[in-house]
Amino acid sequence: MKNLVKVERARLDMTQAELAKELGVSRQTIHAIEKDKFNPSVTLALKMGRLFNLPVEELFIIDED
Template sequence: MRNDIKARRTERRWSQAELGKELGVSRQTVIAIENDKYDPSLPLAFAIARLFGTRIEEVFFPEEDAPQ
């Protein structure tokens, strides 16, 4: 699973710690998700999409569908 969380986060000028605080997770969790080392739980994935004002499918996508 891939994601574009880092791009969305930096677009808003949020630090990893700020995003983590908004989501109720640690900065380390945000780092792991951004680096594709950890797939978030479904409730967390929905929270991330909701925070960015988009659908979950626009934030997370299969490896083969990842933007270049």
Template sequence: MRNAARELRKKDGLRQADLAAMLGVSRQTVIAIENDRYDPSLALAIKIAGLFRMPVEEIFFPDN
């Protein structure tokens, strides 16, 4: 699964550490999500979507 987390974070002027703190996760988790190495739980995906004020499906999408 791919995602637009990195682009949205940068657009909002946030560092990875800032986003991690806002989400209550480690910076390593943010890095893994941004590098498509970790698919967040539904709860975390919803939290990310709420933070960026976007629907989940506009942030996370299938590889194909």
């Protein structure tokens, strides 16, 4: 799984800490997601999609099957 969180965060000119606060998670969670350390919940993915104005399918891309 890869994702566009870092890029979209840059588009909004937000720091990891700002994004974390906005989404109600810790900065480490944002960092870990950006570094593909884990697989967030669908709720968090939906919130991110809403904030970035991007469908979950475009924000998070499964490598293959």
